[in-house]
Amino acid sequence: MKRILLTLVAAATLFALPASAQLIDEKDVTVTMDLQPVLQLEMSTPNQIEFVFDNINEYYAGITQYAATILKVSSTVSWDLYAVGRSNGTNGPEFWDQVIDYGNSNINAIPDLPLSLLELRQAQANNGATAAAATATFADYNQAFSQAAVPSAGNSLYVNGGTNTPPGVDGKYIAGHSGTTAPGADAMPGGSYLINGGTASDFYYAVDYRILPGLPAVFPMAADADGATFEDLVTVNGAGSYAEPGVYTMYVQYVLLEDQ
Amino acid sequence: MALLFAFLPFFPVPFCTRFYCPALVEPSWMNRSFTILMLYLAMSWFSAPALKAQLHCGNVELTPNTPVQALFSFDEFRDYQGGLILSNVATLRVNIQDLAIPDPQCSWSLSVLIDNNPSSGTPAAEWEELSPYGFGAGNNPTLDILEMRVRNNCQTSPLNGTFMSFTNHGDILDIIESALPVTPAGSCTTNVNGVGSYLTNPGEYTFNLDLRITPGFVFDPGIYMITLRFNLEENP
Structure with missing residues (x-):
């Protein structure tokens, strides 16, 4: 009898509970977003920047090309920007290419001019290298060109064996720096000169160039990447050395890359 | 309530046993069980229309x-x-x-x-x-x-x-x-x-x-x- 009762209870439950539910219909829309990294470096500069030293004052005081290159950055990701000196390697990976030799055969006339003799000065300070300030002697190229009588490595162009490998923690960056800590510390945040303040922003850099041969022409401002060792001709080749007259070429490569 | 009475013809014996046929011999626990069952069914039927009311x-x-x-x-x-x-x-x-x-x-x-x-x-x-x-x-x-x-x-x-x-x-x-x-x-x-x-x-x-x-x-x-x-x- 108990079994019958339990059966009846179960049947009643099944009979009573399946009351009609609320009518519902659902449809889905799937949204996929593909965020591709965009890094744009716009550069306005003469095709060829010439430094012609045909006057004694130019050897003494050097020649400066103001705002010869304008760099404008637009990036959707955190970024770094640096300059690196390169050549075809005719005289070696870290030297200017000697195109014409003006016929001097003196053994003290040195044809191997270091790429780092070229000095840069950026108008806008590097505001993305607070962490690097503690490790690098010069974190950027923002310091003023030094006087001819006071050699300084502060504006000497970064060179790395003829490659475009980024500078290390002790090197110079135009914006950002080595490491991925955070924007401001060693990176610049995404943005564009179009919307972030224009020429006064961290996305716009005017670059001055200077070459100061000195007399004798030993290029006293040439220095290695960390700014700790000078590479002027006397330091490298010994006393009495000087630059062999001639025509030399090299190029500066500007690299914009995602923060690294 | 009308639903409850409509349901009664399917279970005539318990009601008859409990209230109208005292002469029948059944154990007392069974009477109680049928009463509980009837109450349960009544509650089920009364609650069902509440759910069905959502369907318009x-x-x-x-x-x-x-x-x-x-x-x-x-x-x-x-x-x-x-x-x-x-x-x-x-x-x-x-x-x-x-x-x-x-x-x-x-x-x-x-x-x-x-x-x-x-x-x-x-x-x-x-x-x-x-x-x-x-x-x-x-x-x-x-x-x-x-x-x-x-x-x-x-x-x-x-x-x-x-x-x-x-x-x-x-x-x-x-x-x-x-x-x-x-x-x-x-x-x-x-x-x-x-x-x-x-x-x-x-x-x-x-x-x-x-x-x-x-x-x-x-x-x-x-x-x-x-x-x-x-x-x-x-x-x-």
Whole structure:
């Protein structure tokens, strides 16, 4: 009898509970977003920047090309920007290419001019290298060109064996720096000169160039990447050395890359 | 109560035994059990109509124009800055049918819920990451960069023509709210929610969906996904 009762209870439950539910219909829309990294470096500069030293004052005081290159950055990701000196390697990976030799055969006339003799000065300070300030002697190229009588490595162009490998923690960056800590510390945040303040922003850099041969022409401002060792001709080749007259070429490569 | 008495003929013996046939010999526990059973059945039957009362419509149906997969591809700087709009990503068609005996209380609501698949470990406020590119800034995009707009000819939704955004997984936007008074088809006004169809009243029962995304420059590059779940529901 108990079994019958339990059966009846179960049947009643099944009979009573399946009351009609609320009518519902659902449809889905799937949204996929593909965020591709965009890094744009716009550069306005003469095709060829010439430094012609045909006057004694130019050897003494050097020649400066103001705002010869304008760099404008637009990036959707955190970024770094640096300059690196390169050549075809005719005289070696870290030297200017000697195109014409003006016929001097003196053994003290040195044809191997270091790429780092070229000095840069950026108008806008590097505001993305607070962490690097503690490790690098010069974190950027923002310091003023030094006087001819006071050699300084502060504006000497970064060179790395003829490659475009980024500078290390002790090197110079135009914006950002080595490491991925955070924007401001060693990176610049995404943005564009179009919307972030224009020429006064961290996305716009005017670059001055200077070459100061000195007399004798030993290029006293040439220095290695960390700014700790000078590479002027006397330091490298010994006393009495000087630059062999001639025509030399090299190029500066500007690299914009995602923060690294 | 009428239901209870209607049910009695199927179980005549217990009642007869308990109240009208004392001469029958049955154990006392059985009498109690049948009484409990009868009470249980009565309660079941009385509670059932309460559930059945939610059913006022014969059918509610939501039909998108096609299986919808919206792809936003950002590969230009201006797209990041200005955003991209995909208009008419989907056309949602509503069809509400009455019961065989029409119920004037048949009405409906339409809402949309955002789903970022949290089971894959996605934080509540972010898009689901399918594939990252490079290092990025250390931030996956947040849900609030997606904006949704619905519109139809009669502007029946209070949100009509306005871009709305979401903040977290599970956030719901009401396109036509629930528990509103019934506004019949053909009114061509706000909150039309009566019986009707996109076939006969397309201006009220069709919703066009536009989407806009403005990423800006703070998010990691990569491929991300979310799902918008549109829910058409009969009002209780």
